[in-house]
Amino acid sequence: MSTGNMNLTLKVWRQKNNNAKGSxxxxxxxDISPDMSFLEMFDVLNEGLVDKGEEPVVFDHDCREGICGxxxxxxxxxxxxxxxxxxxxxxxxxxxKDGDTIVVEPxxxxxxxxxxxxxxxxxxxxxxxxxxxxISVNTGxxxxxxxxxxxxxxxxxxxxxxxxxxxxxxxxTCKNASAMLxxxxxxxxxxxxxxxxPERYRRxxxxxxxxxxxxxxxxTNTGACEAECPKGISLENIARMNRDFxxxxxxxxxxx
Amino acid sequence: MASFGNAFSSSIGKKLIMGIxxxxxxxxxxxxxxxxxxxxxxxxxxxxxIGAHFMATNWLIRAGEIVLFVGLIAHIVxxxxxxxxxxxxxxxxxxxxxxxxxxxxYSRSMGLLGTLLLxxxxxxxxxxxxVSRFTGIPTVDANGHEDLFAVMKASFQDIKIVILYVLAMxxxxxxxxxxxxSAFQTMGWNxxxxxxxxxxxxxxxxxxxSLLFAAMPIAIYAGFIN
Numbered sequence: 001m002s003t004g005n006m007n008l009t010l011k012v013w014r015q016k017n018n019n020a021k022g023s024x025x026x027x028x029x030x031d032i033s034p035d036m037s038f039l040e041m042f043d044v045l046n047e048g049l050v051d052k053g054e055e056p057v058v059f060d061h062d063c064r065e066g067i068c069g070x071x072x073x074x075x076x077x078x079x080x081x082x083x084x085x086x087x088x089x090x091x092x093x094x095x096x097k098d099g100d101t102i103v104v105e106p107x108x109x110x111x112x113x114x115x116x117x118x119x120x121x122x123x124x125x126x127x128x129x130x131x132x133x134x135i136s137v138n139t140g141x142x143x144x145x146x147x148x149x150x151x152x153x154x155x156x157x158x159x160x161x162x163x164x165x166x167x168x169x170x171x172x173t174c175k176n177a178s179a180m181l182x183x184x185x186x187x188x189x190x191x192x193x194x195x196x197x198p199e200r201y202r203r204x205x206x207x208x209x210x211x212x213x214x215x216x217x218x219x220t221n222t223g224a225c226e227a228e229c230p231k232g233i234s235l236e237n238i239a240r241m242n243r244d245f246x247x248x249x250x251x252x253x254x255x256x
Numbered sequence: 257m258a259s260f261g262n263a264f265s266s267s268i269g270k271k272l273i274m275g276i277x278x279x280x281x282x283x284x285x286x287x288x289x290x291x292x293x294x295x296x297x298x299x300x301x302x303x304x305x306i307g308a309h310f311m312a313t314n315w316l317i318r319a320g321e322i323v324l325f326v327g328l329i330a331h332i333v334x335x336x337x338x339x340x341x342x343x344x345x346x347x348x349x350x351x352x353x354x355x356x357x358x359x360x361x362y363s364r365s366m367g368l369l370g371t372l373l374l375x376x377x378x379x380x381x382x383x384x385x386x387v388s389r390f391t392g393i394p395t396v397d398a399n400g401h402e403d404l405f406a407v408m409k410a411s412f413q414d415i416k417i418v419i420l421y422v423l424a425m426x427x428x429x430x431x432x433x434x435x436x437x438s439a440f441q442t443m444g445w446n447x448x449x450x451x452x453x454x455x456x457x458x459x460x461x462x463x464x465x466s467l468l469f470a471a472m473p474i475a476i477y478a479g480f481i482n
Binding site for chain 1 (some may be wrong): 260262263266267268269270271272338341342344345346347348349350351352353354355357358359360363364366434437438441442443444445446
């Protein structure tokens with residue numbers, strides 16, 4: 001499988017389970033092709049480990065097309081590695097040089113406990129979504145598409161927010177392990193469309209409350225999340241979430 | 257307050273307090289800087305002392321001073337709380353973290369910069385505020401006003417104080433460089449048309465305010481102002 005010419009030193013975080021103490025372990029890899037994806041390079045590493053009778057490195061991955069949000073490695077101090085706008089599965093070894101040392105760690109946040117090695121538990125995100133990141137619709141026939149006129153700018157902005165794949169890179173890179181970019185994207189994709197209006201102000205309160213309960217940090221507007229997001233989710237969403245939150249708390253007469 | 261639910265204990269509410277108090281302190285700095293800049297009339301502090309006398313005796317200003325201290329303390333206490341909470345949100349640190357790839361160092365160091373400013377503030381308040389409000393200004397100027405300028409001149413003969421003030425103003429510049437536009441973002445005031453203006457204004461504001469403040473101890477120490 002590996003037919004390339006790159007020699008690499010990997011420092012990979014190994015941790016048996018959430019309670020165990022983890023550490024960085026060195027692995028030497030040779031003949032790595034620059035055309036491999038980062039995860040394929042890890043497949044090579046794991047095949048080698050299995051051949052030697054050692055435990056392979058556990059890491060999250062699914063579609064390997066950059067759209068599912070499963071992969072999650074913190075590579076040389078950046079989530080999804082050094083290339084902007086890509087997930088780890090879409091990062092290729094040509095972004096590294098022969099002889100490089102690459103440090104790979106799991107997402108680190110209190111709200112994302114390590115399950116094993118590089119795999120973390122991101123169900124905190126699921127619970128945030130379940131607390132309000134949905135719309136209620138009646139059963140029956142779906143309405144005709146384009147039945148409700150939506151300005152193009154607004155539709156585009158909602159769509160851009162909806163591009164969030166929930167990978168958690170924003171939390172991983174934020175110095176405060178804040179989930180504001182994720183939560184604001186999930187709020188913004190609905191808040192800008194007519195279908196999202198009935199629950200708009202309940203939603204923002206519930207989701208922010210759940211976000212806080214999960215133990216994520218507070219946003220300090222460093223902008224690291226936006227810079228590292230593989231889907232280019234904008235900080236404008238956080239400002240929108242803040243506005244909606246203030247409206248819900250200080251203007252709305254309904255309290256939840 | 258119960259009807260506001262947990263608005264102020266939520267992460268966004270806590271940030272709101274930082275934003276409001278931050279913008280308030282930003283507006284205070286403008287007043288403070290302009291009045292201090294009266295020393296540049298270079299008239300032995302006569303004009304400056306008129307300003308200082310007005311600030312010390314006008315009842316509206318004195319009432320505002322109480323609001324200022326409330327805002328300042330809220331900003332400090334909330335800032336420290338947020339810093340500790342945010343550190344606790346990542347109990348295990350990264351072995352390698354390439355922060356400079358995605359954000360400015362000063363935006364990640366607001367707690368540190370703020371702490372430096374707090375240390376400066378303690379020295380600063382004991383230098384001037386305690387003197388003018390409590391222990392009393394020893395001399396009067398030609399107009400019969402309390403000579404705060406003389407206190408200022410005496411303080412800035414000490415090179416250590418001058419260096420402390422200049423370093424504090426460097427901290428202030430970086431603190432504001434992030435804080436100014438960040439406050440607007442927290443308030444939810446993000447807009448395609450205005451945000452670039454706010455960011456530009458924030459940079460100019462941070463640099464000008466800090467330069468003007470830093471110029472005062474330097475000018476006095478160097479003897480440009482008499």
